[in-house]
Structures are given as structure tokens and as C-alpha cells.
Amino acid sequence: MKVIKVKNYDEMSEKARDIIVDKLKKIEKPVLGLATGSTPEGLYDRLIDLYKQGGTTFKDTTTFNLDEYVGLSKDNPQSYHYYMYHRFFKHIDIKDDHAHLPKGDAQNLKEECERYEQLIKDAGGVDLQLLGLGTNGHIAFNEPGTDFTSRTQVVDLTESTIEANSRFFERKEDVPTQAVTMGIESILESDEIIMLVSGESKADALSQVINGDITENCPATVLQKHKKVTVIADEAALQKVN
Ligand code: F6R
Secondary structure (H helix, E strand, C coil): CEEEEECCHHHHHHHHHHHHHHHHHHCCCCEEEECCCCCCHHHHHHHHHHHHCCCCCCCCCEEEECEEECCCCCCCCCCHHHHHHHHCHHHCCCCHHHEECCCCCCCCHHHHHHHHHHHHHHCCCCCEEEECCCCCCCECCECCCCCCCCCCEEEECCHHHHHHHHHHCCCHHHCCCEEEECCHHHHHCCCEEEEEECCHHHHHHHHHHHHCCCCCCCHHHHHHHCCCEEEEEECCCCCCCC
16 A cells, blocks of 8 residues: 655645556556545546546546445435536536436435446446545445455445535535445455545544554454555644554
8 A cells, every 4th residue: 555645734645646648658548547526526526627628538438436325316415426526527527427426316326336336347347446435444434344355235324424414415404324435345346446535534444544453343454455556645634643
């Protein structure tokens, strides 16, 4: 695991942009794994800026997001479909049918999980997966205790995740209690992974990821097993790392 130490959120976002753009240049039909949340917002803004300046293109790129809340349609402003479209996809030249997220409002969620796995397979797998880190150590919505062999599935969100994500909702009661998420094994199949981490609230989880033992109690520690992981973290997030 390579750790790139940056000063702050802006530097983290710039570094991540550079790594992604470099990957896009090297691969003819790149497949990116994407995340939502606060962490990648600055990265998406920078990718949009670069695209608008003619510095990159997404016309041959396919994307797969990690997760979606169960029960929210793509038009719901709290859904990850809505987030991705409004914060990123509508500003760039990605083809509509190349930008994928699991459907949280599918009639049959089990079938939806299988369909999503198959789509990723058909695209040839993920070349570069972007991850954020939960304060409880989760990656995607794989909460502490998730089996490392998990595949895309429906999961219950923990109280701490519901609490952390309630900032995006009017009331805490509005936060869905379940999500469809790519599994840990599905994520580890990506050729390369970059994890972005910013802020003091992630310091405990990040110190476990870098210095701790590999344990299902902190799902992100599994990244120590992957052949090509780069963590880009700011000083605040790294304050508890030896
Ligand atoms: C989002 C996701 C989550 C977030 C994590 C950090 O698609 O998979 O694992 O990356 O909860 O969220 P933020 O960035 O809001 O701190």
C-alpha cells in the first residue's frame, strides 16, 4: 500500500485527478469505479474543469458506482444516481448508457445485484476504483463485520453510518436503512484502487487501515491485501498514523 501525504482536501483532490487522468490516457476504453459522499466532490469538480478546458475526455469511459440506497429512485435528490448525474455526469461527455449505478428501487434486488456484477464482468472489470473511507472503517457500504468474500448485495446500514450520512437529509429518520453495495471481494477485483481520506474524523479508521491488523471489524484494512492501492490522505486524516 502506497500512502501519499498531502496538506489538505484541495491537494488530495488534485492528486486524485492527476492519477485518474493519467489512467484515462493509458487505456483505450477505461473502466472507472466511482464513489459518492463529501470526499470526492472536489475531485469531480476538478475533472469537470479539466474536461471543459479540453484536457481530458470521458467519451470512451465506462463507470460503475459502488452503491445506492435501497428504495430511492434516480430522481430522488438524496439518491446516489442524482448525486452522480448532477455533480459529475451531466457536465462531461460520458455516454449515458456507460455510467452505471446499482438500482436501489429495483423490484427484485437480488436480481439487481446479479445484473450489476454481470455488467462489470461484461465491461472487463474495473481498471481503477475510487474509494472513500467511512469513519467506522467501511468501504462502499460494507460495514464492520462484513465477510471479505462478499459480493454485490443488499446490506443494513449501521447506526454510525446513518448518523454520519444524516447530514445530507432533512431528518435523520429520512436516511434509508439499507443499501445495495458492491461487495468487498468485488472491489478487490479492481486492477488498481485509490482511496481518498480527508479530515480528523477519519484519523482513527485510517490509522487502522495503514498500521493495524487486517480485520473484518475494520473492512478497509482488507486493502492491505491488494496488489496496487494508493491512499491519498491529508495531514488531518494522517495525524494518528505512525
Ligand atoms: C460512497 C461510499 C462510502 C463513502 C464513505 C465516506 O459511495 O461508498 O463508503 O465513501 O462513507 O463518505 P464521505 O466521503 O461522505 O466522508
